[in-house]
Amino acid sequence: MISAGTAGSVIAARLSENPAFSVLVIEAGPSNQNILAAEVPFLGSTLSPNSAVTWNYTTAPQIGLNNRTIPYPRGYVLGGSSTINFEVWTRGSRDDYNRFANVTCDSGWSWDEMVHYMKKSEHLVPPTDNRSVVGEVDPSVHGKKGPVQVSLGGFVSGVDRRVIDTTRELDCEFPYNVDMNSGYTLGLGWTQNSVSSKGFRSSSATAYLAPAMERDNLDVLIQTRVTKLVAVSQENGVPTFGQVEVAQTATGPRLLFNATKEVVLSGGSINTPQLLQLSGVGDSALLAPLNITTILNLGDVGKNLSDHPFLANHWLVNSTSTLEKVARNATLAADLLAQWNATGTGLFSDPGANQIGWKRLPSNSSIFQQYPDPSAGPTSAHYELLPVNGFVSFVESTPATGFFSTIVTNVASPLSRGSVTLASSDPFDNPIIDPALLGSPFDIYVMVEAIKSAKRFVEAPAWKGYIIQALGALNSTIDEDLAEYARNSTTTVFHPVGTARMTSYSNQDGVVNPDLLVKGASGLRIVDASVLPYIPAAHTQACVYALAERAADLIKAAWS
Numbered sequence: 044m045i046s047a048g049t050a051g052s053v054i055a056a057r058l059s060e061n062p063a064f065s066v067l068v069i070e071a072g073p074s075n076q077n078i079l080a081a082e083v084p085f086l087g088s089t090l091s092p093n094s095a096v097t098w099n100y101t102t103a104p105q106i107g108l109n110n111r112t113i114p115y116p117r118g119y120v121l122g123g124s125s126t127i128n129f130e131v132w133t134r135g136s137r138d139d140y141n142r143f144a145n146v147t148c149d150s151g152w153s154w155d156e157m158v159h160y161m162k163k164s165e166h167l168v169p170p171t172d173n174r175s176v177v178g179e180v181d182p183s184v185h186g187k188k189g190p191v192q193v194s195l196g197g198f199v200s201g202v203d204r205r206v207i208d209t210t211r212e213l214d215c216e217f218p219y220n221v222d223m224n225s226g227y228t229l230g231l232g233w234t235q236n237s238v239s240s241k242g243f244r245s246s247s248a249t250a251y252l253a254p255a256m257e258r259d260n261l262d263v264l265i266q267t268r269v270t271k272l273v274a275v276s277q278e279n280g281v282p283t284f285g286q287v288e289v290a291q292t293a294t295g296p297r298l299l300f301n302a303t304k305e306v307v308l309s310g311g312s313i314n315t316p317q318l319l320q321l322s323g324v325g326d327s328a329l330l331a332p333l334n335i336t337t338i339l340n341l342g343d344v345g346k347n348l349s350d351h352p353f354l355a356n357h358w359l360v361n362s363t364s365t366l367e368k369v370a371r372n373a374t375l376a377a378d379l380l381a382q383w384n385a386t387g388t389g390l391f392s393d394p395g396a397n398q399i400g401w402k403r404l405p406s407n408s409s410i411f412q413q414y415p416d417p418s419a420g421p422t423s424a425h426y427e428l429l430p431v432n433g434f435v436s437f438v439e440s441t442p443a444t445g446f447f448s449t450i451v452t453n454v455a456s457p458l459s460r461g462s463v464t465l466a467s468s469d470p471f472d473n474p475i476i477d478p479a480l481l482g483s484p485f486d487i488y489v490m491v492e493a494i495k496s497a498k499r500f501v502e503a504p505a506w507k508g509y510i511i512q513a514l515g516a517l518n519s520t521i522d523e524d525l526a527e528y529a530r531n532s533t534t535t536v537f538h539p540v541g542t543a544r545m546t547s548y549s550n551q552d553g554v555v556n557p558d559l560l561v562k563g564a565s566g567l568r569i570v571d572a573s574v575l576p577y578i579p580a581a582h583t584q585a586c587v588y589a590l591a592e593r594a595a596d597l598i599k600a601a602w603s
C-alpha cells in the first residue's frame with residue numbers, strides 16, 4: 044500500500060480484516076497522534092496551508108485568477124487529507140455516481156450500488172450539544188455502524204436561525220433540504236461533519252487505521268516516501284509492478300520492497316500522477332525531456348485535473364458575537380479550548396459552517412448556448428453557498444475592527460481542466476500543479492451567478508437590521524466587476540480529482556479500468572480521488588471513503 048491517506052487507510056484496514064492477507068503501508072508523513080489542531084474540529088483549518096503535516100504545494104500561475112499562484116496543501120500525515128480537512132461531509136448527487144457508472148460501463152459505481160458503501164463508511168451520531176436533530180437530518184439515509192462518525196455541528200448560533208429562516212422566506216430560490224446526502228443535493232440545509240459525538244475529528248487514521256493497528260498482518264511505515272514504482276517484469280508489452288523504491292530523505296539510501304500480490308497506490312490526486320510519471324508511466328512526450336524512460340505510455344496521467352474554485356464574500360454585520368469575538372480575545376479562545384478539553388463541547392467542537400446550499404443555474408441560462416452543461420444531471424449543483432458566522436478568507440486577514448458574515452461561493456461543477464506534470468525527475472521536487480481555477484468562461488459565469496445569488500440570500504427579511512453592508516467589490520452590480528473581483532480573490536476548496544481517471548475497459552483513454560487496475564499494466568491498482576472521472580458536486584471526502592470501501596471489496600474478491 045502506498046500511503047495511509049484517506050483512501051489508503053480504508054484499504055489497509057479492510058484488507059487486514061482477512062488474516063490471509065499481509066499488508067504493508069508506506070506513508071510519507073508522520074503520525075497523526077498528539078496533534079491538537081487535528082483533533083479539535085474548530086482548529087482544523089489552522090493546519091493549512093503550510094504546516095508540518097501538509098505537502099506545502101503552490102500552484103502554477105492561474106490564468107483564470109489573473110496569474111496569481113495560490114497555496115495548494117494536501118495532507119502529509121497518517122489519515123492524509125482527512126486529518127487536516129475541514130470535515131464537511133457531503134456525498135454528492137445521484138447523478139454524480141450514475142455518471143461514473145455510465146462512463147465506466149460499470150453499474151457498480153452507480154448511486155444505487157454505491158449507497159451501500161457510503162453507509163458502510165459512516166455512522167451517524169448525535170451532535171456534541173446533544174440537541175434534537177429531528178428535521179435537520181434524515182437518519183434513514185445514513186449508516187449506523189461504519190467507522191467514520193458523522194454529526195451535525197454542535198454549536199448553534201443566532202446566524203444559523205437566520206439562514207434557516209431564509210429557506211422559508213425565499214423558499215422558491217433557496218428551498219430547505221433536510222438531508223443533502225440523500226442523492227438529491229439541491230436546496231439548503233444543515234451541514235454534516237466528520238466529527239464524533241465526543242467532539243473529535245473522525246479521520247481515516249482514527250476511524251479505520253487505529254483500530255486495525257494491532258493486527259499482526261498490518262505494518263505501517265511512516266516518514267518514508269515511495270520514490271518509484273518498479274516494474275519487475277514485462278510480458279507482451281505489459282509491465283508487472285511488483286516492487287517499490289523508498290527513501291526517507293532526498294539524499295538518503297533507496298530501499299526496495301516487494302509486493303507478492305499487488306501494489307495499491309493511494310497517494311492522492313497530486314502525488315499519484317507524480318509517482319506514476321516518475322516511474323515511467325505517463326505521456327512519453329512529457330517524460331522524454333526529463334530523461335525518464337517510458338515504461339507505459341498513458342497520455343492521461345496527470346491530465347483532467349478538476350477542482351472547485353472557492354470565493355469568500357463578506358458583509359459587515361450588526362453583531363458582537365461572530366467569530367471575530369474569539370479571534371480577538373485570547374482569554375475567550377483559551378476558555379473555549381478548556382471547555383472542549385473538559386467536555387468535548389462548545390464552539391471548538393464545531394468545524395464552523397453549520398449550513399450548506401447547492402444550486403443549479405436556470406436551465407434557460409444564456410451560457411448554455413455557448414457551453415455544454417458540465418454538471419452530472421438535474422440532481423447536481425452548478426454552485427454552492429456556504430454561510431459562515433464570521434470573516435473567513437484564504438487571501439485576506441480579518442479586519443482589526445468590525446464583525447462580519449461570510450457566504451462562500453464555490454463552483455460545484457466546473458468545466459475547466461488542469462494538470463499535474465513533473466518539474467524534474469527528482470521525487471523530492473514538487474510537481475507543477477495547474478488546477479486551472481476559473482480557467483473557463485463558463486466557470487467565471489457560474490461564479491458571478493453564485494455571488495449574485497449570495498447577495499439575494501442576505502436580502503431576505505431574516506437579515507434585516509443585521510447586514511450593514513457588503514465589503515469591497517462585492518458591492519458592484521455590474522457582472523464584469525464581479526468577475527474581476529472573483530479572479531482577484533478566488534482560491535480553492537482543496538478538492539482536486541481526476542488525474543488518473545477511470546474509464547471503461549474498451550476506452551483507450553484514461554488511466555485505470557473500472558476495477559481500478561492501471562490500464563496496460565499488471566499488479567498496480569490506484570485507489571484515491573485521482574481515479575474519479577469527474578468531480579462530484581460535493582466536498583470530496585465522503586465520495587473517496589465510499590470509493591475506497593468498494594475498492595477494498597474488489598481487491599478482496601480478486602485475491603480470494
Ligand SMILES: Cc1cc2nc3c(=O)[nH]c(=O)nc-3n(C[C@H](O)[C@H](O)[C@H](O)COP(=O)(O)OP(=O)(O)OC[C@H]3O[C@@H](n4cnc5c(N)ncnc54)[C@H](O)[C@@H]3O)c2cc1C
Binds near residue numbers: 120127314315
Ligand atoms: C485543506 C483541505 C480541506 C479540505 N476540506 C474538505 C472538507 O471539508 N470536506 C471534504 O469532503 N473534503 C475536504 N477536502 C478534500 C478531501 O479531504 C480529499 O478529497 C480526500 O481526503 C482525498 O483523499 P485521498 O485518499 O485521495 O488523498 P489523501 O487523503 O490526500 O492521501 C494521500 C496520502 O498519500 C501520501 N503520499 C503521497 N505521496 C506519497 C509517497 N510518494 N509515498 C508515500 N506516501 C505518499 C500522503 O502523505 C497522504 O497521506 C479537503 C482537503 C484539504 C487539503
